[in-house]
Amino acid sequence: MKHISLAAICACAALGASAQTSLVKEAKDAYGKGKAYAEVITMITPAFTNPETSQNAETYYVPGEMSFKEYDELYKYTQIQPSKYNAADSARMGKMLVDGYNYFMKAFPLDSIPNEKGKVKPKFSKNMINTLVDHARDYRAGGVFLYNTNDYKGAYDAWMIYGTLPEIPEVHKKLENLNRMTPGMMPSDEEISEILYNAGLAAWQMNEFDKAYDAFMKAKAKGYNKKQVYDYAMAVAQQGGHEDKVFALAEEALPLYGKEDPMYVRLILNHYIVNKENDKAFEVVNQALAAEPANSQYLVFRGILFESNGDIDAAKKNYEDAVAADSRNAQALYYLGHALYNEASALSDKGPANPAESQKYFTDVVKPVLLESIKYLENSVDEEPADTRLDALRTLQNAYYALNDNANYEYTQKRLDAMK
Secondary structure (H helix, E strand, O other): HHHHHHHHHHHHHHHHHHHHHHHHHHHHHHHHOOOOHHHHHHHHHHHHOOOOOOOOOHHHHHHHHHHHHHHHHHOOOHHHHHOEEEEEEEEHHHHHHHHHHHHHHHHHHHHHOOOOOOOOOOHHHHHHHHHHHHOOOOHHHHHHHHHHHEEEEEEEEHHHHHHHHHHOEEEEEEEEHHHHHOOOOOOHHHHHHHHHHHHHHHHHHHHOOOHHHHHHHHHHHOOOHHHHHHHHHHHHHHHOOOHHHHHHHHHHHHHHHHOOHHHHHHHHHHHHHHOOOHHHHHHHHHHHHHHHOHHHHHHHHHHHHHHHHOOHHHHHHHHHHHHHHOOOOOOHHHHHHHHHHHHHHHHHHHHOOOOOHHHHHHHHHHHHHHHHHHHHHHHHHHOOOOOOHHHHHHHHHHHHHHHOOOHHHHHHHHHHOOOO
């Protein structure tokens, strides 16, 4: 009885395996007879996890081939009757391209497993390579279709495939041969770099900061060196918590775009300040000022460094020079106004204890400095960018309080409330 039961179990197992193997063929036949693509994929899905079929190249080659055929059919009809197709249909085409690629990537390694004699005899790889070559340029538009329907993951996948497909040696060789006969078949590095940049934007939309960073860096490696690739790569690196990458990119961008944007110097300085390397910070900002002595923002940065080192006089001098260089620099105005407010506070603390003398001292010594402070702080509030506006208003409120100017104190409170 035990022997019979064991045989029965083995037979059932064999039948199960056979059923899974035949399922792949049935799915292929069903698609050939017109069964809907989605239904056929549902049919074949159990084969992806069954131990008897999950390691067979054909299990993935078949749905991959179907995906590309489905794309080709959709493409054909969009060319014949474009008015009948919408963005969703186009996005479906993009999805077919991505799905086909993903199935093929699973099939390739399984198609190169040595047989029982130790020989590798790929059965599907040649067809897969040819199919990928035929559709190599389609992934560019496929990504656009997906992006336009807010499928950012699909767009990212399609554009990364476009950018990396020529790296597959067999694909690269065939594209090169085709390019000799039909120039443009091989995407140029410039084209690839732009699409990889777009892939970074798509990943950023998903808050996939590391993927976005990698895509931006691949774009840069292919020659995309516009300012925004540095700015966006630094932004996602910062959001991903990779301050070391932000610093490295800022150093690289500084000689290229430092003259048009002081952000790179600021980021480098932040790195050195956080790491308590003020000497290096001074070296950077002094080099920047040597090249651009009247750069208002660099003077602000140096003033902040002096202030952090406790050299208030030097800090104030740099803020004054920054305002002189650009009287509408909100940060320069704020820091000079704040420095003057601190100076007035320090003078007030040194005042005489006698009430009669104290009032005269405040009027003659402290009040003029407070009023000068208010002038710069108010001007800073009116300028853009607004990153120092909140601090300026808070300092102004303190200054008006010290002057016993209730009307302006209340007005400043209203401005603070409006920022909440």
